[in-house]
Amino acid sequence: MSFNENFENGIVILGAGNVATHLSIALTNAGFKIKCIYSKTITAAKTLALQVDSHYTNEITQIPVEADLYIIAVKDEIINEIVKNIQLKYGIIVHTAGSIPMDVFKGQFENYGVFYPLQTFSKSRNIDYSNIPICIESNTQILEEKLVKLAKRLSRSVHIVDSEKRKILHLAAVFACNFSNHMFSIATEIMNQSGIPFDLLKPLIAETAQKAIDTDPEKAQTGPAVRNDQNVIQNHLEMLKDNVEFEKIYRFVSESIYKMNQKKNK
Amino acid sequence: MSFNENFENGIVILGAGNVATHLSIALTNAGFKIKCIYSKTITAAKTLALQVDSHYTNEITQIPVEADLYIIAVKDEIINEIVKNIQLKYGIIVHTAGSIPMDVFKGQFENYGVFYPLQTFSKSRNIDYSNIPICIESNTQILEEKLVKLAKRLSRSVHIVDSEKRKILHLAAVFACNFSNHMFSIATEIMNQSGIPFDLLKPLIAETAQKAIDTDPEKAQTGPAVRNDQNVIQNHLEMLKDNVEFEKIYRFVSESIYKMNQKKNK
Numbered sequence: 001m002s003f004n005e006n007f008e009n010g011i012v013i014l015g016a017g018n019v020a021t022h023l024s025i026a027l028t029n030a031g032f033k034i035k036c037i038y039s040k041t042i043t044a045a046k047t048l049a050l051q052v053d054s055h056y057t058n059e060i061t062q063i064p065v066e067a068d069l070y071i072i073a074v075k076d077e078i079i080n081e082i083v084k085n086i087q088l089k090y091g092i093i094v095h096t097a098g099s100i101p102m103d104v105f106k107g108q109f110e111n112y113g114v115f116y117p118l119q120t121f122s123k124s125r126n127i128d129y130s131n132i133p134i135c136i137e138s139n140t141q142i143l144e145e146k147l148v149k150l151a152k153r154l155s156r157s158v159h160i161v162d163s164e165k166r167k168i169l170h171l172a173a174v175f176a177c178n179f180s181n182h183m184f185s186i187a188t189e190i191m192n193q194s195g196i197p198f199d200l201l202k203p204l205i206a207e208t209a210q211k212a213i214d215t216d217p218e219k220a221q222t223g224p225a226v227r228n229d230q231n232v233i234q235n236h237l238e239m240l241k242d243n244v245e246f247e248k249i250y251r252f253v254s255e256s257i258y259k260m261n262q263k264k265n266k
Numbered sequence: 267m268s269f270n271e272n273f274e275n276g277i278v279i280l281g282a283g284n285v286a287t288h289l290s291i292a293l294t295n296a297g298f299k300i301k302c303i304y305s306k307t308i309t310a311a312k313t314l315a316l317q318v319d320s321h322y323t324n325e326i327t328q329i330p331v332e333a334d335l336y337i338i339a340v341k342d343e344i345i346n347e348i349v350k351n352i353q354l355k356y357g358i359i360v361h362t363a364g365s366i367p368m369d370v371f372k373g374q375f376e377n378y379g380v381f382y383p384l385q386t387f388s389k390s391r392n393i394d395y396s397n398i399p400i401c402i403e404s405n406t407q408i409l410e411e412k413l414v415k416l417a418k419r420l421s422r423s424v425h426i427v428d429s430e431k432r433k434i435l436h437l438a439a440v441f442a443c444n445f446s447n448h449m450f451s452i453a454t455e456i457m458n459q460s461g462i463p464f465d466l467l468k469p470l471i472a473e474t475a476q477k478a479i480d481t482d483p484e485k486a487q488t489g490p491a492v493r494n495d496q497n498v499i500q501n502h503l504e505m506l507k508d509n510v511e512f513e514k515i516y517r518f519v520s521e522s523i524y525k526m527n528q529k530k531n532k
Contacts, residue, residue, distance in 0.1 A: 018488070076495060099490075099498045119470055120488050125477065133466045159466065168460045171502050176453035176467045177474045178489035179519045180446035184478040185487065185526060187442035194434045200399045200425065201442045202479045204385055208443045209475030211391065212450040213468045221451065222284070222386050223444035224365075229342060232365045236437050245522050252518060253445045256511050260451060 005146060007068040010035030012091075013054075014063075014082055015073035016044035018121035019096050021051075023073060026129035028052045030153040035067045060085045067091050069150075071115060076100055083108055092143060098170025101163040102137050113138030113147055116166055117155075120177050129154050135161035135169065186246055218264060225257035271412060273334040276301030278357075279320075280329075280348055281339035282310035284387035285362050287317075289339060292395035294318045296419040301333045326351045333357050335416075337381060342366055349374055358409060364436025367429035368403050379404030379413050382432055383421075386443050395420050401427035401435065452512055484530060491523035 011032055013024050016039035024034050034054040039045035042058040049056035057063060063070075065087050072082055072095040079095055083104055086093070092111040095104070098118075105112035116135040121127065134151040136158060138144035144160065151158040161169065184205060188198050211220040224232035233254055240247040277298055279290050282305035290300050300320040305311035308324040315322035323329060329336075331353050338348055338361040345361055349370055352359070358377040361370070364384075371378035382401040387393065400417040402424060404410035410426065417424040427435065450471060454464050477486045490498035499520055506513040 075493070076497060099501060118466060120473055120477065120486075122477065122481075122486060122488070125480070127473070131469050133469060157466075157469070161462075165460060165462055167501075167505070168456060169462055169466065170498075171505055172453040172456040172462075172467060173470055174489055174491075174502065175449045175456065175516075177470050178487065178491055178523065179452075179515075180449040180471070181474050181478060181483050181487055182491075182519055182523050182526075183441045183446040183449065184475075184483035186445075186522075187438040188483055189526075190434060190438040190441065194431060196427075196431055196435055196438075200384060200423075200435065201438060203397050203399060203423070204439055204443050205446070205475050205478055207386055207393070208447050209450075209471050211386065211388065212447060212471055214391070215388075216464075217447050217450035217454055220386075220388060221444065221447055222388070223440055225440075225444055225448075227341070231342060232436075235365060235433075236440065239433070239437055245518075245525065248518055249445075249515075249522060250440075252511075252514055253448055256452075256515060257444065257448050259511065260448075260455075 004068045007032055007150065009066055009068045009091075010064075011069045011071060012036045012038065012063055012067045013048070013071050013073060014038045014086075016041065016048040017073065017075075018123055019117065020071075020073035021048055021123050022121045022127055022129065023071065023096065023117065024048055024052045024054075026154045029129075032150075032153075036064055038063050061087070063087070065089045069094070071096065079104060092146070094138075094147065098173065099167055101167075102139065103163070105139075111139070111143050113143060114163070114166065115147060115151065116161070118169065118173060120181075130156055133157040133159060135159050135166055137162055137166065186249070190246075218260060221257060221261065223257075225254035226261050228258050270334045273298055273416065275332055275334045275357075276330075277335045277337060278302045278304065278329055278333045279314070279337050279339060280304045280352075281337075282307065282314040283339065283341075284389055285383065286337075286339035287314055287389050288387045288393055288395065289337065289362065289383065290314055290318045290320075292420045295395075298416075298419075302330055304329050327353070329353070331355045335360070337362060345370060358412070360404075360413065364439065365433055367433075368405065369429070371405075377405070377409050379409055380429070380432065381413060381417065382427070384435065384439060386447075396422055399423040399425060401425050401432055403428055403432065452515070456512075484526060487523060487527065489523075491520035492527050494524050 013020050034052045037045045037049040037054050037056040045056035068091050070093040093109050094113045094115040102114050114137040118133040132155050134155050136147045191198050279286050300318045303311045303315040303320050303322040311322035332355050334357050336359040359375050360379045360381040368380050380403040384399040398421050400421050402413045457464050
């Protein structure tokens with residue numbers, strides 16, 4: 001017996017965090033049946049299960065063995081543990097991690113792959129899944145097609161991406177998302193220390209992102225670093241002298257902006 | 267004789283770059299008369315003058331002396347030169363720079379101030395001036411009110427900000443705009459080197475900015491650094507080992523994200 005093409009025997013979600021939550025909801029909205037939510041934290045499993053009308057468990061041995069699809073959406077370091085302990089009959093098993101190669105499943109399962117949604121998820125935020133890029137990889141062509149078909153029911157942006165490229169994509173995403181967000185956080189701290197409301201920066205943040213989306217961010221660069229305006233730069237470094245951390249970031253990022261611009265204009 | 271309250275004797279714009287262009291257009295759209303555009307680059311002066319139906323010149327001595335308002339929107343290092351050489355009878359003189367104190371005008375003019383629009387401007391992009399925060403400072407109360415009144419005809423976000431706070435705001439803006447944009451640029455380079463289209467990152471960039479705007483960016487942080495996921499971090503550093511620049515930024519920003527999170531959770 002093999003898995004049902006339309007996943008009619010249901011989907012098991014392993015994990016109940018940000019990625020698991022949004023994916024479970026999107027799958028349910030697209031008409032798929034979530035059969036079971038597994039999480040070590042039983043309250044997290046229950047909370048998500050209630051949202052998607054599913055069973056739940058915190059015991060890996062209690063996970064149904066006859067589901068069609070098992071999606072592992074947990075912290076990277078727990079994936080191996082799940083791979084070692086989970087029992088399944090014929091279903092496909094995939095993970096959602098940017099940096100973990102597909103080979104983590106090799107030799108353990110017959111049908112496996114990766115289902116990587118490229119987005120930053122927080123439980124408390126609603127998100128439109130339909131424009132999230134979903135990166136698919138699989139150990140067989142047929143399976144790849146099944147996963148693509150499934151992904152297309154959630155999003156109009158579905159891509160075949162192998163483990164090597166997915167790793168690069170994840171690295172780029174860390175810069176584009178986590179690191180840019182940290183720049184917003186530092187800006188917030190600087191504002192807060194001086195009692196200036198963060199609200200003043202919001203139109204600037206919105207336009208910065210929109211400009212990067214509409215044009216090439218390298219071409220869109222403005223400010224003292226790209227002009228190499230040393231008066232302003234030295235002044236800013238002086239203002240940051242009590243915060244070694246921020247000063248260091250200011251110095252290196254400014255240098256990097258200037259160098260990238262020099263290289264571009266060569 | 268003093269300046270006309272409604273600036274009916276016209277406005278002179280010194281500069282024809284990104285800030286000058288958008289400000290001239292916004293002022294014209296709000297019904298103000300641009301009397302003259304001055305720029306050392308005569309073609310730039312002419313291009314902008316044609317857009318706002320104004321005279322133009324590249325000779326500072328040719329600038330009309332009887333305008334009501336002179337707005338200096340040039341590179342920081344040229345402001346002093348203009349302050350030394352410009353002749354005016356009774357108009358108000360302001361600059362648009364984040365990091366230059368208002369005192370640059372002290373002893374030289376009777377009526378002066380600062381008109382700082384907090385946004386990233388590119389000539390080629392249309393921009394809605396009505397939600398750009400405009401930071402006003404002036405040497406007299408009466409003048410401050412006039413400038414606020416003028417600014418309110420361009421934007422619904424007008425603020426009184428002194429030179430010290432404006433400097434801090436500008437520093438925060440460098441992080442929030444230039445530095446976050448550089449993270450987008452690095453992401454682009456990483457993607458380009460591997461032939462992965464940058465488009466894949468666009469929904470992530472849009473959501474990262476929107477999340478920072480809707481919530482607190484510190485609380486919104488996700489990714490390997492905030493989880494202190496050393497497997498992923500070491501892997502990423504290894505991938506960047508041929509690019510000292512990017513590796514250094516990755517290391518310091520990751521450390522800073524982790525430390526900020528530790529401090530927050532104390």
